[in-house]
Amino acid sequence: MSKAILFVDDEQIILMSLKSQLKKHFGNEYRYETAQNTEEAWSIIEELVDEGIYILIIISDWLMPNQRGDEFLRDVHKRYPKIKKIIISGHIDENSLNKLKGEVNLHSFLNKPWSETDLIKKVEDAIAKIA
Numbered sequence: 001m002s003k004a005i006l007f008v009d010d011e012q013i014i015l016m017s018l019k020s021q022l023k024k025h026f027g028n029e030y031r032y033e034t035a036q037n038t039e040e041a042w043s044i045i046e047e048l049v050d051e052g053i054y055i056l057i058i059i060s061d062w063l064m065p066n067q068r069g070d071e072f073l074r075d076v077h078k079r080y081p082k083i084k085k086i087i088i089s090g091h092i093d094e095n096s097l098n099k100l101k102g103e104v105n106l107h108s109f110l111n112k113p114w115s116e117t118d119l120i121k122k123v124e125d126a127i128a129k130i131a
Contacts, residue, residue: 003054004031005123008041008072009061009088014112018059018088021116022123030056037064038072045076055083057126059110062089070100077104084126086110 007018015034023032031053035041041058048055058076060069073085085104087097090112100106107126110119 002052003029003056004033004048005056006033006035006041006044006048006058007060008035008038008058008064008069010036010064011061012036014061014088018119021119025120026123038067041072045080055080056130057084057086057107057123059086059088059123062087062092070096073100073104073106081105082130084130086122086126088112088114 005022007015009015009018015036019032019034022030031048033044033048035044041060045055058073060072062069064072069087069089073087076083076085084107086108087100087106088110092109097106097109107129108122110122
């Protein structure tokens, strides 16, 4: 498996839900990784890069302890601009979202709670834009 999708959220239940919904749809086409904070996410990113696995998409929560998702995605974009980025949140202000879109080429925003259909559509759209 040479392509991965990374989920970053401080809530384990959210991570498992995102992962299971995408795995149900895409099967074993991708490797699915989860991280409960940005430090863990960086560790996974470095490991995947070292293994030669291409990270297609990072789906990150907006509000997390230690480092917010928007800050994390800005850092990711500096090092890996080709990774598609989706931010997920139950509360986000439009100005911050628009600013992030411009700074990191944010692919899309997913509301919490999300619908499985919306999640899959946004991920399929992101993958289509990679090819």
